[in-house]
Amino acid sequence: MRADVEHLLTLDRVIHEPARLAILTILAEAEEVEFRFLENVSGLTKGNLSGHIAKLEQAGYVEVRKFFRGKIPATALKLTPAGRAAWKGYRQQLKRAL
Amino acid sequence: MNQVCGENDLPEIQRLTRAYARFWQDARGLGHVLGGGLLLFSLYLVDHVRLGVFGRLGLGAAPFAWIYCRSWLRDHYYQASGRVVERQKRWEQVVQSLLTGIVALVSLAAAGFLSYGLWRSFSWWSVPGSVVCLLLLLAMPFLVWRHLRAPYEFVVGTALFALSGLLLSGSPLIGTAPSGLVRGFMAMAKVVALVMVLVGVTEHASFLKLRRRMRVLTGAA
Numbered sequence: 403m404r405a406d407v408e409h410l411l412t413l414d415r416v417i418h419e420p421a422r423l424a425i426l427t428i429l430a431e432a433e434e435v436e437f438r439f440l441e442n443v444s445g446l447t448k449g450n451l452s453g454h455i456a457k458l459e460q461a462g463y464v465e466v467r468k469f470f471r472g473k474i475p476a477t478a479l480k481l482t483p484a485g486r487a488a489w490k491g492y493r494q495q496l497k498r499a500l
Numbered sequence: 501m502n503q504v505c506g507e508n509d510l511p512e513i514q515r516l517t518r519a520y521a522r523f524w525q526d527a528r529g530l531g532h533v534l535g536g537g538l539l540l541f542s543l544y545l546v547d548h549v550r551l552g553v554f555g556r557l558g559l560g561a562a563p564f565a566w567i568y569c570r571s572w573l574r575d576h577y578y579q580a581s582g583r584v585v586e587r588q589k590r591w592e593q594v595v596q597s598l599l600t601g602i603v604a605l606v607s608l609a610a611a612g613f614l615s616y617g618l619w620r621s622f623s624w625w626s627v628p629g630s631v632v633c634l635l636l637l638l639a640m641p642f643l644v645w646r647h648l649r650a651p652y653e654f655v656v657g658t659a660l661f662a663l664s665g666l667l668l669s670g671s672p673l674i675g676t677a678p679s680g681l682v683r684g685f686m687a688m689a690k691v692v693a694l695v696m697v698l699v700g701v702t703e704h705a706s707f708l709k710l711r712r713r714m715r716v717l718t719g720a721a
Contacts, residue, residue: 435583
């Protein structure tokens, strides 16, 4: 019982937030994802999404790439190896705790 | 108006992203229908119609138009909600490298054979056709690496580009009775082209379902 609580307390706080959890769930299923898709599927606003992405980038979990599609600027994101490892670890911890 | 997804939606988001990402490279939907249809149509024309210069040029350029159309369909139709690059599995990378390696070897051997033939019996008339054929042979490994990943795509794509090489170079092989080996390869390519058309139709149907699921999830009209 105490071990279960300890598992919960050591959960990665950067990931353990609904919006960031949704972002990482999407990123984990692909090599690279465009910002527009994240916005469409997660239902988050541009500003909110940018804020969460900045936090994930700061933690070293995601890599942001800016590019142009024709003349239109676009943004794409991918999980870094550290981000993928953290995501796997988080899921395992959560499974053990539940 | 979009709704913010909840934690209960996460498994659905996961499945949806995986299915959507397939339309980056693996699932081409109507692109596969076009490719399979184009090969069947090209082989029919080559067998039954005496092609003039413009017919040869048009049919020879068609595989390039097909590659362009597939990319256009992906960017403007299948992945219109934003680009999602699919994760390639390890075995897929191995198969892709193997197919590219085989094509590179065959292309180099064919290019060497063609250059030797040109050098042995040089005539200015055969230079343009040989150059076009050489360029296509040298581009083949890149085309396979970049655009022809799935096995049926590989068979149909290489058959289309080989035919394109013969048509654009003005090869006398077009219009003559093919050898047994070539006839066998053409028969196999026709069957694979039919399979590719069916796969494309199935993928397109699954895309329509996926689009409905996405609309439900995001609460769009």
